[in-house]
Amino acid sequence: MRRVVKIFMFLVLTALVCSYAQAQTRRERKILFNSQYNYEISPVGVGQDGTKVFKVWGYGKTVGEAVMDAKANAVAACIFKGLPGGGGSAPTPPICGESGAEITHSEYFDRFFEVGGKYLQYIVQTNDADPAGPDRLKIKKGYKVAIYAQVMYDALRRELEANGIARRLDSRF
Numbered sequence: 001m002r003r004v005v006k007i008f009m010f011l012v013l014t015a016l017v018c019s020y021a022q023a024q025t026r027r028e029r030k031i032l033f034n035s036q037y038n039y040e041i042s043p044v045g046v047g048q049d050g051t052k053v054f055k056v057w058g059y060g061k062t063v064g065e066a067v068m069d070a071k072a073n074a075v076a077a078c079i080f081k082g083l084p085g086g087g088g089s090a091p092t093p094p095i096c097g098e099s100g101a102e103i104t105h106s107e108y109f110d111r112f113f114e115v116g117g118k119y120l121q122y123i124v125q126t127n128d129a130d131p132a133g134p135d136r137l138k139i140k141k142g143y144k145v146a147i148y149a150q151v152m153y154d155a156l157r158r159e160l161e162a163n164g165i166a167r168r169l170d171s172r173f
């Protein structure tokens with residue numbers, strides 16, 4: 001019996017050590033949380049021609065800052081990450097398919113995503129009031145909110161193609 005207890009304790013100790021070795025440190029979690037690629041997106045349905053409709057989350061110290069972050073995340077997801085399929089819509093690839101486009105064209109994107117920047121031209125917010133209920137969460141350092149956004153995807157693509165950021169769709173043929 002004593003031998004069984006020792007073996008069990010050894011297995012428990014081994015499992016704890018292994019799980020601790022693979023766990024993320026607080027610093028790693030913070031880096032991932034603050035990553036520019038941390039977009040939470042849920043497809044909602046099919047929009048009108050040339051638009052994409054989805055639910056996107058944003059973070060901020062106030063609800064207003066979180067809503068503005070969600071708007072920027074909506075446009076950034078269309079440009080850099082693409083949109084998942086669901087809700088009757090097919091998955092959509094990113095407009096800038098090349099990796100590192102945000103670094104290569106950083107000067108353009110810094111101006112594009114600045115406060116009150118050009119990215120706001122391509123957002124049509126479908127809900128005007130501040131989010132409430134499950135779409136508005138109080139977190140440790142502020143708020144996490146979700147908005148339903150409609151992005152003028154085709155117009156955004158044309159803008160990026162005209163500025164030489166994205167390849168034209170017919171350039172590969």
